[in-house]
Amino acid sequence: MKKEVLYVKIASIIEEQIVNGTLKLGEKLPSIRTVQKMYHVSINTVKQAFLELESKSLINSRPRLGYYVSKTSQRRFSLPSVGMLSSSDGEKQPEDLIDKVYNSLKNKEVTQFSLGVPAQSMLPIAKLNKGVIHMIRKLDDGGTSYEPAQGSVNLRRSVAKWSMEFEGQLTEDDLVTTSGAMNAIFNCLLAVTKPGDTIAIETPVYFGTIQVAKSLGLQVIEIPAHPLTGIDMDALRKYLPRINVCCFTANFSNPLGSLMPEDHKIQLVKLLTEHNIPLIEDDLYGNLYFGATRPKPCKAYDEEGIVMWCGSFSKTLAPGYRVGWVAPGKFKSKIIRQKLLQTISTPILYQEVIADFMEHGRYDHHLHQFRNKLYANCLQYQQAIEEYFPDNTKIGQPQGGFVLWLELDKRVDTAALYDTAMRHQISFAPGRMFTLQDRYHNCMRLNFALGWNERIYADLKCLGKIVKNAF
Structure with missing residues (x-):
């Protein structure tokens, strides 16, 4: 059996145990050497299997302690859809929408989920x-x-x-x-x-x-x-x-x-x-x-x-x-x-x-602290979205960075939704901004590099309510 097939097979077995609850949230996985002996494979094959599980946020490593079932493995919402292959035919630039979103930056009272930069409170x-x-x-x-x-x-x-x-x-x-x-x-x-x-x-x-x-x-x-x-x-x-x-x-x-x-x-x-x-x-x-x-x-x-x-x-x-x-x-x-x-x-x-x-x-010291804050924010955003957004919402699972991609019900037009959100002093980036094609109308991008507080939590709750009322 090929090496690639072996590591995928081992990863699939462990993933199934996580999904069905055999391996619980926060539980430690068997060591790499233990898994190696169980399946009679090389150390590298087991490492590849664990990397595959890490890439899906099903497990995470703790230095000198081993691998554990990740908190994000218990997600309720599915991943967003994959876009279609397309060339320049029939393209339409979203310049007006981009200008509208950027004009909102002048208003300091608006919660800027739209802006792709960290909040000042996150920087030294x-x-x-x-x-x-x-x-x-x-x-x-x-x-x-x-x-x-x-x-x-x-x-x-x-x-x-x-x-x-x-x-x-x-x-x-x-x-x-x-x-x-x-x-x-x-x-x-x-x-x-x-x-x-x-x-x-x-x-x-x-x-x-x-x-x-x-x-x-x-x-x-x-x-x-x-x-x-x-x-x-x-x-x-x-x-x-x-x-x-x-x-x-x-x-x-x-x-x-x-x-x-x-x-x-x-x-x-x-x-x-x-x-x-x-x-x-x-x-x-x-x-x-x-x-x-x-x-x-x-x-x-x-x-x-x-x-x-x-x-x-x-x-x-x-x-x-x-x-x-x-x-x-x-x-x-x-x-x-x-x-x-x-x-x-x-x-x-x-x-x-x-x-x-x-x-x-x-x-390096700043980055270490910054990454910890971003990871905590990402989990809090995901939890709030799963709690307050419609059940058919699809949500990204970033392994880094600080932007979150949401795919909503097909009946939702986030460009129109943006105007409603702005009346509540909430800004986000409508999905149509991220393509030349006529698509992603029901998608949005949220920035989670903002200092987590009651205002952010309340605005995510409000945004979820706005989405629910859109159809």
Whole structure:
């Protein structure tokens, strides 16, 4: 019997025991060695089976203690549906809806479930403010002069060191700083495409990626993505001859929250390398994992320099600093040239503040606390939604990040529902924003990176009531 079949079979047996209650919530699983002896398989096969169960949030690991049945294994609601494969035919951009949602940001009284950034209470703002004052005094020019187009060497070195966490083989010379992740993606697309080329993205996908692609005159193919495991590799292969570039989020996609399994990442990089198709990897949420270790990006498997690894500190540390990076592989010289033409350089002050913050483990310490808060929030949101939303609601199961994707009854139009919610000072992101196609009308995205309190709980309850009254 093949190894892949063995680990899936073992995972299925354990999953059945969890579902039927043989293994109870919070109960410890047999050790890896015990399971190995039970089924007469290798240690690696058992580890793969446990990883499969972790990817479904059925179990979680506790360092030095073992594996336990996860709290989220007792979900009542199903996972959202997988989108259909589609190309640019019949597309319709949701710009008016996006503008409407963003205009709500002016109102500070509104609960911003719609906005994809953490609440200020979740960020180390006081420490960052001290860092700004410190760096203004430390820098000879107070941070007012130009820097080389490649960006702060201190920041690039810090990111390169920190990439060792996922066995990254990066040096400071491999990186270019950018004005956030979207600026990195924009520059990557400029480097490898021309108007009329075709880009493959997942569906649903962050609306900013769609807007950038269309602004550059690109044709878009939306590849179906599973809410747990990400893009459908078979669907991608079907359209591969037409594709010039791919842009995917392998780790905790926005809005689904999916995590691509490691073997899928390896397959993806190998497939695109064989066809010489660049992969722009948006790894914006990679550090916000709920498991024991950070998942590797696709860049970790890139041997030919076709993966352009993009990230930023906007979702983890300081949204307004607009500090990001790209490891562009073989396209580095093009990226630096474009940055020089567009902006000459990025402001040095905030790059140096973040580089200083990353020293001595301060960033790691912040991330550890932040991840714990996000995971707790995710569970509380899911519990409130299962309690107050209709029974046929489908809900995502993110393994990291801080966005939650809901699929409601087909009779619900979340674009119309948005106006009703706003009258109750509640904002969310309607599903239609995350595609070029005429779909996801009954879906919504919620941000759970807000400080959990009675107001958030009450607003989720209110939103559930609004949904129930919509049909």
